[in-house]
Amino acid sequence: MSVITHVDVLARYNQKAKDYCGGFDPYNMKSEKKPLPRNVGYFDVYNYCIGKDSAFTHDSFRAYKSLQTFQYFENGWVQSIDCKKITTGFIIVSKVKHSFRLSWKALRCWVAIDSNGIILTAHCECMAGLGEVCTHVGAVLFVLEAWNRKSTEIDRAESISCTDVLAKWLVPKLKEVIMASVADICWNPVPEVVTHDSVDNTSIAITDPDPEDVAYYSLNDT
Incomplete structure (x- = not known):
């Protein structure tokens, strides 16, 4: 195995x-502060961390531990992230906490991604x-992967029509519903209707529901 010297590292960085x-x-x-790319998926992260060849050893990275860093992202180790748009794609610059020295100053790292979401280098x-x-x-890559999934969910939700979801029914705002015979209930769609029970003269109020009180029911439950 060849020894990687300081000259090799500097030359590779410049390249x-x-x-x-x-x-x-x-x-x-x-x-x-450009918007993050929305096309970096899990397989892009996997292909880079596992399948991409090292510029120094010419063997695959096989950095399986990097695939476990999703927890770093979930735990908030990625303190900041900035996206720079260039002609060929995006440059992501981020600050991430140390793995075992949490009190130390955050590390800076960057990732280069092409316009198709392929991770080029880091x-x-x-x-x-x-x-x-x-x-x-790896933690930065999972930020991008999570952003991709979240963006997809938002786009899917915005594209759903009213016929693609379960039926929506307005729930009346009444705290208590008093029993009455069908003949004594007014079914007209008016703001407020008051009828009187013929037995005990108890008032029965049927009011329009508050638009904020909305519940969702499946047609299978009715």
């Missing part, structure tokens, strides 16, 4: 900046990050 970042160092690029300030895949990079 990544040239090939995937438009020739700019992502750490020096101005913050743009870098992190931690020791393992020099190899272009680590737990911190």
Whole structure:
């Protein structure tokens, strides 16, 4: 196995900046706060962390531990994330907490993604990050994967018509419903109708429901 020297790492970093970042160092690029890409799926994360070849060893990363970093994302280890739009895709720059030194300053890492959602390369300030895949990079990738799923759910919800969901019925705002015979109940759609029971003269009020009080019922339950 060849020894990776400082010169090799620096040359590789400069090459990544040239090939995937438009020739700019992502750490020096101005913050743009662009919307995150919405096409990074789980298989894109898997293909990068497991199947992509290392530029140093020319073997697959096989960084299976990186696939467990979804918990890092869920626990809020990704403190900030910024998206920069370039001609060929996106540059994601983020700050992630240390794995075992939570009181230390957050690490900076960046990920290059093309316009199709394919993860091209990554870098992190931690020791393992020099190899272009680590737990911190994995946490950032799962942020993008989660954003993809959330965006898909929102789009699907907005595209659903009223005939694609269960029937919606308005629930009256009455706290108590008093029994009465059908003949004594007025079924006209008026704001308020008051009838009187012929036996004990008890008032029965039927009011329009409050629009805020909406419940959802399945047709199978009726």
